[in-house]
Amino acid sequence: MQASIGTPLYVHLPFCAAKCHYCDFYSVPAEGHDRRSMVRAILAEAKLRAPRAPSTVFFGGGTPSLLEPGELALLFDGLDDLCGWRSSSSETTVECNPESLDGAKAETLLALGATRLSIGFQSLDAGTLQLFGRVHGVEDSFRAYAAAREAGALNVNVDLIYATPDQPLEQWLEHLGRVLELEPDHVSAYNLTFEEDTVFRRWLEQGRLRRQDEEQELRFFEDTRARLAQSGRPAYEISNFARVGRECAHNLHYWRNGDYIGLGPSAVTKQGSTRSGNMKAIGAYAREALDGRRPQAWDETPTEKQRLAETWWLGLRTREGLSREQAQTRAACGSDDEFLMREVRALAEHGVLACIDEHWQLTPRGLPLADWVAKRLLALAD
Numbered sequence: 093m094q095a096s097i098g099t100p101l102y103v104h105l106p107f108c109a110a111k112c113h114y115c116d117f118y119s120v121p122a123e124g125h126d127r128r129s130m131v132r133a134i135l136a137e138a139k140l141r142a143p144r145a146p147s148t149v150f151f152g153g154g155t156p157s158l159l160e161p162g163e164l165a166l167l168f169d170g171l172d173d174l175c176g177w178r179s180s181s182s183e184t185t186v187e188c189n190p191e192s193l194d195g196a197k198a199e200t201l202l203a204l205g206a207t208r209l210s211i212g213f214q215s216l217d218a219g220t221l222q223l224f225g226r227v228h229g230v231e232d233s234f235r236a237y238a239a240a241r242e243a244g245a246l247n248v249n250v251d252l253i254y255a256t257p258d259q260p261l262e263q264w265l266e267h268l269g270r271v272l273e274l275e276p277d278h279v280s281a282y283n284l285t286f287e288e289d290t291v292f293r294r295w296l297e298q299g300r301l302r303r304q305d306e307e308q309e310l311r312f313f314e315d316t317r318a319r320l321a322q323s324g325r326p327a328y329e330i331s332n333f334a335r336v337g338r339e340c341a342h343n344l345h346y347w348r349n350g351d352y353i354g355l356g357p358s359a360v361t362k363q364g365s366t367r368s369g370n371m372k373a374i375g376a377y378a379r380e381a382l383d384g385r386r387p388q389a390w391d392e393t394p395t396e397k398q399r400l401a402e403t404w405w406l407g408l409r410t411r412e413g414l415s416r417e418q419a420q421t422r423a424a425c426g427s428d429d430e431f432l433m434r435e436v437r438a439l440a441e442h443g444v445l446a447c448i449d450e451h452w453q454l455t456p457r458g459l460p461l462a463d464w465v466a467k468r469l470l471a472l473a474d
């Protein structure tokens with residue numbers, strides 16, 4: 093299926109300096125891999141299926157900032173030749189890690205067309221960075237941030253993880269305060285999760301790590317929201333906080349269940365009612381793409397009920413919420429949504445959801461229960 097003009101574009105760069113112990117994104121250690129060949133393979137895939145004039149672009153991974161300037165130029169220029177993103181994209185994000193973002197790299201990224209840099213601080217505690225398996229120190233994060241600003245970055249996000257094992261709440265709030273002194277435009281702050289197939293999950297199961305208890309996680313969640321709102325960066329999604337006008341347009345599009353095209357190993361694409369994903373293994377991915385075939389590994393077509401439940405689940409994560417009509421349109425479904433509206437009304441009776449100006453939203457009581465609400469909604473579609 094040909095993507096519509098303007099469809100947002102995601103590009104997955106699968107290399108990292110090392111694998112972080114909590115991370116379940118697809119990436120391989122950069123050492124020993126030919127990054128330039130990977131860029132060529134991504135461009136070969138782009139030739140087959142990049143959307144023309146994407147409205148936003150997001151270079152994620154992996155660690156896109158690991159690419160050398162010449163590799164970045166090859167990728168950014170090549171993509172622009174194929175889809176013209178430089179003149180169409182209103183927001184172009186590049187994910188960066190402190191160990192690979194210095195002044196020269198930041199200047200290169202901005203000169204090539206990046207408009208938003210997202211920097212993975214993750215923690216301001218040296219011991220926690222070690223536990224995470226991160227290859228940078230706390231000072232490296234501050235250096236990378238300063239380099240981005242000095243290079244002229246006007247829109248910067250900082251990524252953080254809280255409620256780490258044994259972390260005192262006071263320490264987290266102090267660290268968050270230090271980050272806010274930097275005046276970031278946007279903060280992504282996530283409660284630590286223990287995803288399947290990660291080192292952290294194994295350590296949790298072996299009893300080597302302890303999860304914070306639920307009540308304490310709730311305190312982290314609420315104090316984080318309050319502190320960020322007080323700083324002028326209210327939550328616009330469960331884990332995302334921004335100054336007004338600095339919300340990430342690309343991610344908002346995901347939460348509105350819009351279409352997008354994903355290029356690169358493991359990248360996911362959504363077009364209409366179909367979702368598909370690329371091969372993960374970089375060798376197989378590159379061979380297929382360079383041979384002129386779409387390196388696709390899977391595809392699925394959720395039922396109308398599933399699409400509707402997913403649309404509600406995604407939309408309820410946002411501050412703007414969603415109306416019944418928006419949900420029907422976004423899910424491309426008919427008006428047979430009563431099975432879901434019954435549950436929505438039941439959740440409202442429990443004080444978890446509220447309808448304000450025809451838009452359904454999680455209430456302050458419901459916000460920390462977002463995952464539980466999602467499970468209830470998604471279960472209706474089974």
Ligand code: SF4
Binds near residue numbers: 107115119189
């Ligand atoms: S740098 Fe980011 S993408 Fe890479 S392993 Fe760590 S968390 Fe995952």
